[in-house]
Amino acid sequence: MAQLIADRTDIDFVLYKQLEIEQLVKTKKYSEFNRKMFDMVISEARNFSIKEILPTFAEGDREGVRFENGQVKVPECFHRPFKLYIEGEWLSMTEDPELGGQGLPHIIALAATEYLVGANFSLTAYGTLGHGTGKIIDLFGTKKQKKIFVKNLFTGRWGGTMILTEPQAGSDVGAITTTAVKNHDGTYSISGNKIFITSGEHDLTENIIHPVLARIEGAPKGTKGISIFIVPKIWINDDGSLGEPNDVVCTGIEEKMGIHGSATCSMTLGGKGRCRGFLLGEENKGMRIMFHLMNKVRLEVGFQGFIHASSAYLYAVNYARERLQGKELEKYRDPDAPQVPIIRHPDVQRMLLWMKAYVDGMRSFIYYIASCFDKEVCAETDEHKEHYKDLTELLTPIVKAYCSERGFDVCDKAIQVYGGYGYTKEYPVEQLLRDCRIASIYEGTNGIQAMDLLARKLGMKKGAVFMNLLQEIGKIIAQAKETKGIEGLGDKMEEATNRLGEIAMYMGKTALSPDFKTAFAFAHPFLEVTGDCIMAWMLLWRAVIASPKLEKLLGKEDKEERNKIIQKNKNAAFYDGQIKTASYYINSILPITLGKMDAIKNTNDAVIEMDERSFGG
Numbered sequence: 015m016a017q018l019i020a021d022r023t024d025i026d027f028v029l030y031k032q033l034e035i036e037q038l039v040k041t042k043k044y045s046e047f048n049r050k051m052f053d054m055v056i057s058e059a060r061n062f063s064i065k066e067i068l069p070t071f072a073e074g075d076r077e078g079v080r081f082e083n084g085q086v087k088v089p090e091c092f093h094r095p096f097k098l099y100i101e102g103e104w105l106s107m108t109e110d111p112e113l114g115g116q117g118l119p120h121i122i123a124l125a126a127t128e129y130l131v132g133a134n135f136s137l138t139a140y141g142t143l144g145h146g147t148g149k150i151i152d153l154f155g156t157k158k159q160k161k162i163f164v165k166n167l168f169t170g171r172w173g174g175t176m177i178l179t180e181p182q183a184g185s186d187v188g189a190i191t192t193t194a195v196k197n198h199d200g201t202y203s204i205s206g207n208k209i210f211i212t213s214g215e216h217d218l219t220e221n222i223i224h225p226v227l228a229r230i231e232g233a234p235k236g237t238k239g240i241s242i243f244i245v246p247k248i249w250i251n252d253d254g255s256l257g258e259p260n261d262v263v264c265t266g267i268e269e270k271m272g273i274h275g276s277a278t279c280s281m282t283l284g285g286k287g288r289c290r291g292f293l294l295g296e297e298n299k300g301m302r303i304m305f306h307l308m309n310k311v312r313l314e315v316g317f318q319g320f321i322h323a324s325s326a327y328l329y330a331v332n333y334a335r336e337r338l339q340g341k342e343l344e345k346y347r348d349p350d351a352p353q354v355p356i357i358r359h360p361d362v363q364r365m366l367l368w369m370k371a372y373v374d375g376m377r378s379f380i381y382y383i384a385s386c387f388d389k390e391v392c393a394e395t396d397e398h399k400e401h402y403k404d405l406t407e408l409l410t411p412i413v414k415a416y417c418s419e420r421g422f423d424v425c426d427k428a429i430q431v432y433g434g435y436g437y438t439k440e441y442p443v444e445q446l447l448r449d450c451r452i453a454s455i456y457e458g459t460n461g462i463q464a465m466d467l468l469a470r471k472l473g474m475k476k477g478a479v480f481m482n483l484l485q486e487i488g489k490i491i492a493q494a495k496e497t498k499g500i501e502g503l504g505d506k507m508e509e510a511t512n513r514l515g516e517i518a519m520y521m522g523k524t525a526l527s528p529d530f531k532t533a534f535a536f537a538h539p540f541l542e543v544t545g546d547c548i549m550a551w552m553l554l555w556r557a558v559i560a561s562p563k564l565e566k567l568l569g570k571e572d573k574e575e576r577n578k579i580i581q582k583n584k585n586a587a588f589y590d591g592q593i594k595t596a597s598y599y600i601n602s603i604l605p606i607t608l609g610k611m612d613a614i615k616n617t618n619d620a621v622i623e624m625d626e627r628s629f630g631g
């Protein structure tokens with residue numbers, strides 16, 4: 015049967031061969047697990063997702079969310095799978111079992127989530143934001159707040175959100191005007207208007223807990239004066255029971271290009287002067303706390319880009335195997351030659367390999383970050399902990415921006431593989447493209463991510479963290495140079511990595527010079543080339559593992575004989591695919607990256623020098 019959503023063989027390869035995650039069960043934290051248990055979790059997630067969630071993908075898009083008498087109704091078909099999703103404890107897999115989790119490593123939870131979220135992002139988003147809300151309360155809340163909220167959020171009994179955006183405060187979060195006034199009982203009265211709030215209102219959970227950014231009267235201007243409040247939709251009494259509605263009103267929902275099943279709400283807080291919230295953490299320290307949630311969601315948004323790409327690729331490759339059109343190139347003039355599946359045409363093969371390179375590269379990249387989380391949790395020394403924590407911080411803007419854009423590009427290419435049918439609603443790839451587009455915009459636009467990389471992450475520990483990343487890449491280059499069957503790839507990767515190091519230094523310097531504006535004009539291209547090199551690193555790493563395994567299976571030098579085995583043996587085909595993908599990317603795409611690096615180094619200042627009037631219009 016054709017694979018749907020995600021390629022299980024590839025997931026297993028990344029987990030067990032590339033990232034060797036079985037090592038985790040040797041640590042104290044995960045000692046009660048074994049591979050069989052990990053495999054079972056992933057298989058269960060796959061079966062559940064395909065059987066229960068995937069059928070809601072197109073239907074949820076068609077039906078969309080409805081706004082009726084101040085209430086938001088999610089697509090009818092969401093109710094049953096959402097209930098099963100919650101009951102199956104899929105929401106907070108990495109959390110403590112006492113709090114409704116399964117205590118699983120991040121990377122296993124990620125593999126399971128690939129299927130769950132990949133089956134219908136719009137549906138699972140109603141749950142994942144609840145987990146995020148619970149997480150910041152768990153980290154920063156008082157004992158009482160934790161007791162009331164965390165388990166209810168981790169188990170999905172209550173939903174969550176993140177409420178930042180206002181009409182005048184999008185990227186510029188510091189411009190928010192929602193206010194908070196302290197009451198005698200220690201709660202705060204909140205009032206303001208918020209927009210674009212994902213899952214701000216819906217009928218899937220009995221309550222919704224909103225983490226809201228607001229400014230306490232008299233607080234400093236900008237982000238330094240922002241506090242964060244826990245604002246329940248329905249007030250919670252001291253004994254934990256539900257009280258009165260809390261004057262949190264959804265005033266409308268957006269008509270969007272995609273994710274039609276996900277409610278994007280305009281919200282009025284305290285329209286009747288009766289909205290109350292609990293301060294989370296300290297006054298004026300709200301941004302620091304919200305950043306915990308934002309960083310988590312930024313990784314998830316990068317993941318969203320990737321997972322749409324993974325599905326789109328599998329649909330495209332399955333379609334290309336079945337769609338008959340045209341003849342073999344060498345029989346083009348023969349009127350009697352039969353039509354062949356389009357996967358036999360070099361241009362279609364090129365598109366598929368291009369897509370596969372990014373899907374494989376992104377999967378390895380995202381799983382690598384999850385493995386850094388696990389290594390951080392299990393690290394025995396502070397130094398190790400810090401190493402992995404720093405790496406994930408550095409990689410967060412890259413995964414968010416790079417994977418959201420490449421994810422979209424892969425969906426776009428999938429439509430091209432389908433031809434005219436891809437542009438119709440008969441096939442799922444047009445929806446994947448529409449759904450994926452938002453990932454470049456929310457959670458800090460990709461422009462903001464690029465600025466974060468240049469202004470904050472590149473200079474972390476005086477550039478040492480970026481250098482650590484280059485060293486990690488260097489380890490694989492060294493192995494590649496010693497690996498038979500992938501000759502030359504390590505050298506090319508080394509050239510690109512050295513160039514990336516130079517460009518990083520150059521960008522860092524320029525950002526601190528009088529030409530800093532020009533540096534910021536090239537922040538996004540810099541993020542892009544960093545992401546390109548990370549893709550090459552991940553694909554080379556895969557090839558380093560695959561090459562000796564392939565040689566063992568083939569055991570012959572003769573090309574024809576080798577090809578015969580590859581055609582018959584599934585594992586040989588898989589490993590050969592790894593080598594060809596790395597070879598294609600490093601030989602045919604990485605040179606473009608070198609060109610992009612030249613373009614950055616030219617530091618052409620036209621962008622900055624252009625007068626506003628010269629843009630025309």
Ligand SMILES: Cc1cc2nc3c(=O)[nH]c(=O)nc-3n(C[C@H](O)[C@H](O)[C@H](O)COP(=O)(O)OP(=O)(O)OC[C@H]3O[C@@H](n4cnc5c(N)ncnc54)[C@H](O)[C@@H]3O)c2cc1C
Pocket residue numbers: 175176177178179183184185186209210211212213270278452455456457458459460461462
């Ligand atoms: C479907 C959807 C769901 C959303 N969900 C939520 C949610 O749950 N909670 C929430 O709080 N918000 C949410 N948002 C809001 C989202 O995070 C914002 O749309 C996003 O941060 C951008 O803000 P903006 O739309 O006001 O665009 P703007 O900030 O006006 O940006 C417009 C353009 O200008 C660029 N730009 C702006 N400022 C700068 C700068 N200083 N330097 C360089 N470039 C800049 C941006 O990169 C962008 O290209 C959602 C939005 C959508 C569409």
